[in-house]
Amino acid sequence: MINSDHLSPQISSEELMGQFERWLIFPGTILNFGENCLHFASKCIFTCKLQVQIYIKMEKNKVILVTGASSGIGLLIANRLHDAGFTVFGTSRNPEKHRDKVPFKLLSLDVTSDQSIRNCITVLMSEVRTVDVLINNAGGLLAGSVEETALEQAYNQFETNFWGSVKMTKAMLPIMRNQRSGKIIAISSLIGLIGVPFNSYYAASKHALEGFYKSLRLELRPFNIKVSVVEPGFFKTNIDRGAEYGNENITDYENTRKKVFRFFSESLAKSPAPGPVADVVLKIVNEKSPKYNYPVGARTRLLPAIQFFSHNLFENGFLKRAGLE
Numbered sequence: 001m002i003n004s005d006h007l008s009p010q011i012s013s014e015e016l017m018g019q020f021e022r023w024l025i026f027p028g029t030i031l032n033f034g035e036n037c038l039h040f041a042s043k044c045i046f047t048c049k050l051q052v053q054i055y056i057k058m059e060k061n062k063v064i065l066v067t068g069a070s071s072g073i074g075l076l077i078a079n080r081l082h083d084a085g086f087t088v089f090g091t092s093r094n095p096e097k098h099r100d101k102v103p104f105k106l107l108s109l110d111v112t113s114d115q116s117i118r119n120c121i122t123v124l125m126s127e128v129r130t131v132d133v134l135i136n137n138a139g140g141l142l143a144g145s146v147e148e149t150a151l152e153q154a155y156n157q158f159e160t161n162f163w164g165s166v167k168m169t170k171a172m173l174p175i176m177r178n179q180r181s182g183k184i185i186a187i188s189s190l191i192g193l194i195g196v197p198f199n200s201y202y203a204a205s206k207h208a209l210e211g212f213y214k215s216l217r218l219e220l221r222p223f224n225i226k227v228s229v230v231e232p233g234f235f236k237t238n239i240d241r242g243a244e245y246g247n248e249n250i251t252d253y254e255n256t257r258k259k260v261f262r263f264f265s266e267s268l269a270k271s272p273a274p275g276p277v278a279d280v281v282l283k284i285v286n287e288k289s290p291k292y293n294y295p296v297g298a299r300t301r302l303l304p305a306i307q308f309f310s311h312n313l314f315e316n317g318f319l320k321r322a323g324l325e
């Protein structure tokens, strides 16, 4: 006979609860640990989400100044950046004329006037504390043979396309250097890389920009100021409508001048809207370490490469396409 009293001794209810609690201690600790882990993970996720939100908000709060934002490439760039959520300030020589048509703030600026540049920066800095990106887009076209174009016209081309860009950069540098951050994006041109007849001064002003920004980029590295140039090919804008032409007509140039002008106006008429240029600028703005140059548009990589490989090949190709053979 088995003595059941020996196998199951009588215990009090308190002792029974004590044993039960001891049994529960181990799994309870695991449960507790698991719960703490979950709590910690959810806290981490929340903190990460918050940090990402703050980062996105900081990025979107970036202040961007686009010169020449009343028309063409500059207008599209400013609209694209505004739509992406950035704080955009555009400029125009006649802001009142365009203010109602654009969703971003339009400041008054003539890049050929030192006083206008000073005023523009003063107005901008009264509204914001930092300037994160300067986009030097303002520019115009002077076309004509060298001999038919007055030097005064050539100086004016440089005042706008080269010195205007340089002066805006110089005005912005103390602000960006103090911030120890910033981006300067210059709208150069395919014609800043290749030679084309009857555009010598325009080409020279854009080639000058290339040399300037290529050098400046290295100079500004220690201050975390990134410099890039965009090199568009042909895009449909108002550049031809606002273009200036050589003020003299010399009969010897008549035939070639007509052919080259026709070639350029047909190329511009067939060209697309400058959306791709705005896309490239948005990409540069978002990039942590942008490259130096961004060719954009048809044959903008091919033509400089052909010219680099063989000037003869490039020149013969151009003369053929322009009907000058």
Ligand SMILES: NC(=O)c1ccc[n+]([C@@H]2O[C@H](COP(=O)([O-])OP(=O)(O)OC[C@H]3O[C@@H](n4cnc5c(N)ncnc54)[C@H](OP(=O)(O)O)[C@@H]3O)[C@@H](O)[C@H]2O)c1
Residues within 6 Å of the ligand: 067, 068, 069, 070, 071, 072, 073, 074, 075, 091, 092, 093, 094, 109, 110, 111, 112, 137, 138, 139, 140, 160, 164, 187, 188, 189, 190, 231, 232, 233, 234, 235, 236, 237, 238, 239, 240, 242
């Ligand atoms: N279209 C192309 O195929 C092409 C190709 C390569 C490079 N680019 C370059 O792209 C840039 C923009 O040209 P776009 O084609 O867009 O021509 P656009 O439609 O004529 O626009 C030119 C812009 O520059 C501004 N501007 C002109 N002179 C100025 C000055 N003295 N001070 C301040 N702003 C001035 C104009 O503003 P306000 O008149 O309102 O002042 C306008 O907003 C230029 O640098 C041009 O060289 C154009």
